[in-house]
Amino acid sequence: MPPVPRFPLFARLLHWLMAAMILTMLFIGIFMVTSVGPAYQRLVDIHRPLGICILLLAVIRLLNRFMMRAPSLPDTLPLPLQRIAHASHIVLYTLMIGMPLIGWAMLSAGDYPVTMWNGIALPPILPHDPVLFAFLRGLHTWLAFALFATILAHLSAALLHGLILRDGVWQTMALRWNPAKRRDAG
């Protein structure tokens, strides 16, 4: 089988849509918990349903990832770096699914209604347990930092590929397919 030149359009669309959504969530989250203004309430009201949307998309995305053939990293990249890249992608998928699940679980454990919109609420996924609530609430914070750090590393590597190495890795996920850049690779 010939190598796959890039990710399918559906995967690329999901990637960039979710990148924007997750960054938005991180910024909304970190800002709202340090605010006591009316923004707090508006942002939490966005944070919960947007987080659940990310959960749904992340599950679709993971299934899609298992079903498609992904382009491989170029041989020019040393093996340890390829391994790190691979591991970081696993971390990203884990947190993309883990963060919203923890958000939902912690509200369940704290016996808060998990309100989406217009009074529609999700059922709890954990029994009421305040100690567990405190633990999960802390975990939600620390894993958010871990997610943000991983995203920064991922973005730095992607930019390094796109602007310096120009080895075609950026193009595998880019929305616009630019063959001129591709010929430049190597």
Add this chain to the structure above:
Amino acid sequence: MMELIRKRLAEPGGWLRLAVVATVPAALGAAFVFAAGWLSPGRLTPATFMHTFLVTSGAQPGFRRNHAKGVCVTGWFDGNVETASFSRAALFTSMRSPVVGRFALAGGMPYQDDTPGTVRSLALRIMPAHGGEWRMGINDIPVFPAPDAATFNALLLASWPDSRTGKPDPTRMAAFLVQHPETKRALALISSRRLTSGFADDTYNSLDSFTFVNAQGIATPVRWAMVPEQKDHPPAPQEKGPDYLFNDLITAIGQGALHWHLIVTLGNPGDPTADPALPWSGPHRQLDAGTLTLTAAQSEDGGPCTGITYDPLVLPDGIAPSDDPIPAARSAVYSRSFTLRSGEIKPASAITPADVNPGAQ
């Protein structure tokens, strides 16, 4: 790969491209740090309030950072269907909704002595069977002493007893009141309120304004009060012991169910919804929106009101926030208080299970 990088950097614009690679993530990181408030130590945050309560009440692990001394109560709420023309909330349909409540004294000291003048509160969680939960925390004062969270924080710091002398510092408070005439006016209303003998014969006010929304989507600004059916008495003339308010409540509830009416005041055009320090004056239409019945009390230790927070923004469809800035501040701060106390080891409460149920221990 290093070879390739060296080659690329030697190309024209190579270093510029590297600068872009470094700057984009760095800018994003800086924006995150900024959004988190780490560069603005003066920002009023839930953590500011946690610090204020620490200063004013000392470390009280496991307890609510405010309204720390309390007991749980349980019962139910029967909504009045006629309220449905103003709010489509499920709890106003005729079905009976279970209630978990909490009576408390304002202040962060969990072992403070009960006194007639300490602000008393009632917190309620009304849980209709098919969703549409409503949480509230309401106080026995006519107005809130501050129009916004920043003023309330400053008031707490100005009015609480000095940790060394144990007494409020009159000069600090006087200086604060000169800067905040709105608080001075509100405190005058608060200190001239008529005191009752205890929790059972007291009236509790929402202070904050909210919005009722009916099935047609028509919005009405509201404030409300829980008005007792129990006949009120003046405060007892003599000293009655450090926990007398709670003991009296436990005795009363042991003798029979206690009842309150949810009296909703419909706002007139021009009422100050955005300022809980201002009363709504003049004639207003009021609704009797339902009856609260409380039938049992439990200690906080092991009781059903401890592992939750009475977040005033847990509202059913049909009740919405207004432009009052305080409920959002409360929601954010209560979440922080709830998180901290839920992760701490709590010593026994002032009112223990043995106090509530002497026979059972």
